[in-house]
Amino acid sequence: MRSHKPDQSGGRSRSPVRQSIRAVVLLFAMVVGTLPWAGAAQAHGTIINPASRAYQCWKTWGNQHMNPAMQQQDPMCWRAFQANPDTMWNWMSQLRDGLGGQYQARTPDGQLCSNGLSRNDSVNQPGAWKATNVSSNFTVQLYDQASHGADFFRVYITKQGFNPSTQKVGWGNLDLIATTGRYAPAQNISFNVSASGRSGSHVLFVIWQASHLDQAYMWCSDINIT
Numbered sequence: 203m204r205s206h207k208p209d210q211s212g213g214r215s216r217s218p219v220r221q222s223i224r225a226v227v228l229l230f231a232m233v234v235g236t237l238p239w240a241g242a243a244q245a246h247g248t249i250i251n252p253a254s255r256a257y258q259c260w261k262t263w264g265n266q267h268m269n270p271a272m273q274q275q276d277p278m279c280w281r282a283f284q285a286n287p288d289t290m291w292n293w294m295s296q297l298r299d300g301l302g303g304q305y306q307a308r309t310p311d312g313q314l315c316s317n318g319l320s321r322n323d324s325v326n327q328p329g330a331w332k333a334t335n336v337s338s339n340f341t342v343q344l345y346d347q348a349s350h351g352a353d354f355f356r357v358y359i360t361k362q363g364f365n366p367s368t369q370k371v372g373w374g375n376l377d378l379i380a381t382t383g384r385y386a387p388a389q390n391i392s393f394n395v396s397a398s399g400r401s402g403s404h405v406l407f408v409i410w411q412a413s414h415l416d417q418a419y420m421w422c423s424d425i426n427i428t
C-alpha cells in the first residue's frame with residue numbers, strides 16, 4: 203500500500219501517467235538545451251564585408267562543416283571548427299559588456315581578433331586566412347540582427363609589412379584609419395574607409411561600440427588590397 207502522507211502538491215496522490223509526462227517534458231527541455239543552434243537565437247552582429255574571420259568561415263563552410271576537403275582548401279577555417287565550432291555558429295556574438303572604452307588596456311596583444319574571448323582564440327592565430335579583395339577605398343558593412351545602433355566604429359589596418367600568415371595582431375601593428383560618428387539603429391550600416399599607401403595582404407580591425415548599452419565588439423577581417 204502507498205503511504206497517504208500528503209505530498210507537496212497539496213495532498214493528491216501523483217498518478218504514474220502524470221509523472222511520466224513530466225519526465226518526458228524534462229527530457230525534451232534538456233535535449234533542446236544542448237542543441238548547437240540554441241545559442242544562435244541571440245541577436246547581435248558582425249562585419250560581413252570584408253567578412254570577419256568567423257563569419258567568413260561560417261558563410262563558406264557552415265552548411266558543410268564536416269567536409270574533409272576543408273582541411274586542405276581552407277586550413278584556418280578547419281582549425282577554427284576543430285577548436286570550437288561555436289565561434290562560427292555564434293559569429294554574431296563576439297562581444298564584451300562594460301569595457302568602459304578601455305579597449306586597449308583590456309585587450310592584450312595577440313587577442314584582438316577574438317575580442318579577448320578565449321572561446322574564440324582560433325581567430326587570433328596567424329595563417330592562410332581567406333581574404334577579401336578590396337581596392338584602396340572600400341566600404342565596410344556591419345550586419346546587426348538586433349539593430350543596436352552605433353556610438354561609433356573605430357577602424358584600424360595593419361602597417362605595411364605586417365604578415366598575417368605569421369603574425370598575431372597586436373596594437374603596435376595597427377594604424378587607426380577611421381573613427382565614425384553615431385549611427386541610428388538599423389540592421390545594415392556601412393561606411394567608407396581608405397587604405398591608401400598600402401597593398402597586398404592586410405588585416406582590417408574594427409571596433410563597434412553599440413548604443414543600446416556599453417557593449418563592445420571587435421573583429422579582424424582579412425583583406426587583399428589590389
Ligand SMILES: [Cu+2]
Nearest residue numbers: 245246247348
Ligand atoms: Cu546584441
